[in-house]
Amino acid sequence: MSNRLPISEIWVYLSGDPLFALIITLATYQLGYLMYVRAKRHPLVNPVAIAVILTCLIIDALDMPYEKYFEGAQFVHFLLGTATVALAVPIYYGFKRMQGKIFHIWVALTAGSTVSIVSAVAISKLMGASDNIVGSMYAKSVTAPIAMGIAERLGVSPTLTAVFTVITGMLGAILAPYILNACKVHQWWIRGTAIGVGAHGLGITRAFSVNEEAGIYASMAMGLNGVISAIGLPIVLTYLRPHLGF
Amino acid sequence: MISGLVQLFLWQGLGELLSKFFLPSIPGPVLGLLLLLAFLCLRGQVDKDLADVADAFRQHLGLLFVPASVGVLLFLPELQTHALAVSTALLVSVILTIAVTAIVLKVFWYFSLKRNKGITREQRHE
Numbered sequence: 001m002s003n004r005l006p007i008s009e010i011w012v013y014l015s016g017d018p019l020f021a022l023i024i025t026l027a028t029y030q031l032g033y034l035m036y037v038r039a040k041r042h043p044l045v046n047p048v049a050i051a052v053i054l055t056c057l058i059i060d061a062l063d064m065p066y067e068k069y070f071e072g073a074q075f076v077h078f079l080l081g082t083a084t085v086a087l088a089v090p091i092y093y094g095f096k097r098m099q100g101k102i103f104h105i106w107v108a109l110t111a112g113s114t115v116s117i118v119s120a121v122a123i124s125k126l127m128g129a130s131d132n133i134v135g136s137m138y139a140k141s142v143t144a145p146i147a148m149g150i151a152e153r154l155g156v157s158p159t160l161t162a163v164f165t166v167i168t169g170m171l172g173a174i175l176a177p178y179i180l181n182a183c184k185v186h187q188w189w190i191r192g193t194a195i196g197v198g199a200h201g202l203g204i205t206r207a208f209s210v211n212e213e214a215g216i217y218a219s220m221a222m223g224l225n226g227v228i229s230a231i232g233l234p235i236v237l238t239y240l241r242p243h244l245g246f
Numbered sequence: 247m248i249s250g251l252v253q254l255f256l257w258q259g260l261g262e263l264l265s266k267f268f269l270p271s272i273p274g275p276v277l278g279l280l281l282l283l284a285f286l287c288l289r290g291q292v293d294k295d296l297a298d299v300a301d302a303f304r305q306h307l308g309l310l311f312v313p314a315s316v317g318v319l320l321f322l323p324e325l326q327t328h329a330l331a332v333s334t335a336l337l338v339s340v341i342l343t344i345a346v347t348a349i350v351l352k353v354f355w356y357f358s359l360k361r362n363k364g365i366t367r368e369q370r371h372e
Contacts, residue, residue: 021313025309025312025313026309028312029306029308029309029312033306046308047308047309048308048309048311048312048315051308051309051312052312052315052316052318055312055316056316056318056319059316059319060319066316066317066319066320069313069316070313070316070317073312073313073316074313076309076310076312076313077310077311077313077314079303079310080275080310080311080314081258081262081273081274081275081278082251082254082255082258082275082303083303083304083307083310084258084273084275084276084278084279085254085257085258085261085275085278085279085282086254086299086300086303086304087279087300087304088257088279088280088282088283088286088300089282089286089292089296089297089300089301089304090300090304091279091283092283092286092287092292093292095287104350104351104354104355104358105351107350107354108347108350108351108354109347111346111347111350112343112344112346112347112350113343115339115342115343115346116339116340116342116343119335119338119339119342119343120335120336120338120339121335123331123334123335123338123339124328124331124332124334124335127328127330127331127334127335128328128331129328129331129332129335130324130327130328132321132324133324133325133328133331133332137335137339140336140339141339141340141343143307144307144308144310144311144314145275145307145310145311146273146275146276148311148314149273149274149275149276150273152273153271153272153273157321158314159314159315159317159318159320159321160318160321160325162311162314162315162317163315163318163321164332164336165311166308166311166315167336168336168339168340171336171337171340172340172343172344175340175341175344176344179341179344179345179348180344180348182345183345183348183349183352184352185348185349185351185352187352187355190348190351190352190355191348193347193348193351194344194345194347194348194351195344197343197344197347198340198343198344198347199340199344201304201307201308202308204304219304221347223279226276226279227276227279227280230272230273230276231272231276234271234272235271
């Protein structure tokens, strides 16, 4: 019996290895993705939300501190930057299609993202949310990889920003058809662009499943919105911050 | 596949360098995105390897922000206290964002349609 490895020792070895965090992250996402495909890609069955909830439950049950988990999961996290660069490809495809509409789209994107930021920040502030939460509302309508980059530059929580981004994507993907019908907008390219600005990644998936043109415009809108916000937000905020008292 | 990844890493690296030394207010990956976009526009096409990798990233973008989102554990008490404010802000903001973007584009579309009709009418008169 003396040469039997105690389970606790195996556990200490495993949980100290970055591989463990990677396995949880990827396996829960894989499970979430399978459920999402099973549910015919319904926006409520969001693979990211499923993965996050399951991972939280697992590391909570194992008493694993978040810092420890992140040590392993940072290898996945790192690729966010690379994924951001890859957004250049859908933007390029969108550019090729939208000849003559570039100015219109630019104005609409700026209007949309301004409304998104102002409304979210104003409402959360008026309703008495903490500074941490209000600050994380700034970039929530931007696709997560860029949003987190912006959050870091603004000195607000990238984590809360990412969480708000995911919730925004889910809400947007579910509500978009109703909002667009209520506004009596029927052109696919307009619908796609609006979804890309409002509901980023998840909105795009939804748009592609309905109409290809809408999907291409949505991808382009999401990428461009990210670029505009990344360049504009820090500049605007350095001027506005003293007046906002935040 | 590999050559696509290598290209992305190179553009990202270039972006990070630019951000570090010249434009610290813009995240490096966003600069990398802009450089790659400029390159694609100049070149006039996307090579297949790059398109494949970009497509894979787009489809599973969500996976990449799982690690950061799990940090929500640290904020749970704060979120619970402000649950109503957070949910109202997110809900109203999403509706307004989509509606405003769509309406602005629709107004532009309406005017350009009108103008085009005007031109065709004038041309007919001629």
